[in-house]
Amino acid sequence: MDADPAARLRIESPDREICVRAENISKNFGGIRVLENVSFEIAKGEILGFLGPNGAGKTTTVRILTGFFPPSSGRVWIAEQDLARNPGRAKQRIGYLPESIGLYEDMRVEEFLKFSGAMKGLKSAARKEQVAQKIERCGLGDVRKRLIGRLSKGYRQRLGLAQALLGDPELLVLDEPTNGLDPKQIIEIRTLIRELGRERTVFLSTHILPEVSMVCDRVIIMSRGRLVASGTAEELEAGLKKAREILVTAGEPWRRDEAIGLLRSLPGLEDVRVVKEEPDQVSFSMTVPADKPDPRAEISRLFVEKGIALLEIRSARLSLEEIFMRILSSDDSAAGEAS
Numbered sequence: 001m002d003a004d005p006a007a008r009l010r011i012e013s014p015d016r017e018i019c020v021r022a023e024n025i026s027k028n029f030g031g032i033r034v035l036e037n038v039s040f041e042i043a044k045g046e047i048l049g050f051l052g053p054n055g056a057g058k059t060t061t062v063r064i065l066t067g068f069f070p071p072s073s074g075r076v077w078i079a080e081q082d083l084a085r086n087p088g089r090a091k092q093r094i095g096y097l098p099e100s101i102g103l104y105e106d107m108r109v110e111e112f113l114k115f116s117g118a119m120k121g122l123k124s125a126a127r128k129e130q131v132a133q134k135i136e137r138c139g140l141g142d143v144r145k146r147l148i149g150r151l152s153k154g155y156r157q158r159l160g161l162a163q164a165l166l167g168d169p170e171l172l173v174l175d176e177p178t179n180g181l182d183p184k185q186i187i188e189i190r191t192l193i194r195e196l197g198r199e200r201t202v203f204l205s206t207h208i209l210p211e212v213s214m215v216c217d218r219v220i221i222m223s224r225g226r227l228v229a230s231g232t233a234e235e236l237e238a239g240l241k242k243a244r245e246i247l248v249t250a251g252e253p254w255r256r257d258e259a260i261g262l263l264r265s266l267p268g269l270e271d272v273r274v275v276k277e278e279p280d281q282v283s284f285s286m287t288v289p290a291d292k293p294d295p296r297a298e299i300s301r302l303f304v305e306k307g308i309a310l311l312e313i314r315s316a317r318l319s320l321e322e323i324f325m326r327i328l329s330s331d332d333s334a335a336g337e338a339s
Helices: 005-009 057-065 087-091 109-119 126-137 154-167 182-198 207-213 234-242 253-265 296-306 320-338
Strands: 020-030 032-043 047-051 071-077 093-099 169-176 199-207 217-221 226-231 243-251 269-276 282-289 310-317
Touching: 020 057, 020 093, 020 199, 032 071, 032 199, 032 226, 032 282, 047 057, 047 207, 057 071, 057 169, 057 199, 071 087, 093 154, 109 126, 109 154, 126 154, 154 169, 154 182, 182 207, 199 207, 207 320, 217 234, 217 320, 226 234, 226 320, 234 320, 243 253, 243 296, 253 269, 253 282, 253 296, 296 310
Parallel strands: 047 199, 047 217, 093 169, 169 199
Antiparallel strands: 020 032, 020 071, 217 226, 243 282, 243 310, 269 282
């Protein structure tokens, strides 16, 4: 049996210049190990989704990446700067939006950003220019003079993003950036994150799976303090599937049995069955082993030859939610066998 069932799902980051490299990072709190030899890379210009259930080690990883505390073992590089050896230089390249951002409610938006810029070491002229840029970039122009204590949750998140962007960091680390927002605010923040991803590398830690689907280029999944999968949603799905599912929809439902017979006559198709029947159409599902060729062209040819109206034929896709749950289930099973 594979000693590490999740290893077959690991897919290396794209062959591009690397912005973040974590190498075998582990973290102990007292006698409890919460991270176990976690390694990954993030390419420059990539939006990486960081997923995992509660207790998976996401927050610990984020705090190590942003330099809030060191790993018990392992090393982290941010834009080629060793975070342990050159913490000042490495942190200059990081913009961080924590899940709960501390804001001074008696300060005004523009005043707070000027203060934050000074704390980041920006000189007066550069600070003034950057504050103006980030206010415009994050859609804060209408509230620039407003007290922070009177801002909505959505504007607070925008202000947090503007603060993180001061200094133009190469890496933007976002921890649950849409938590607590209403649907309109969530759409606005997701749109802003996608736009920011065109300009810099983004590390997005979240438990909201649709957010990853809509925003991220690639996904890392954590479980029990370990990295259990990495890749695009398509790559993870391919790694999970032992067989592909094909869905076929035909007209003339009265020819259902004839269509089933045709499908079952094709070599390689398995588990052919009706999944939906309506007055004007019928849908079939079947599987084909991953090592067999795509049968869709042959199915189309056969249906046309027999004069059966073919309305749709497609390869079914797993949703990110299904991929996530299957990977966690596989990891739970492996953990149970190990114990």
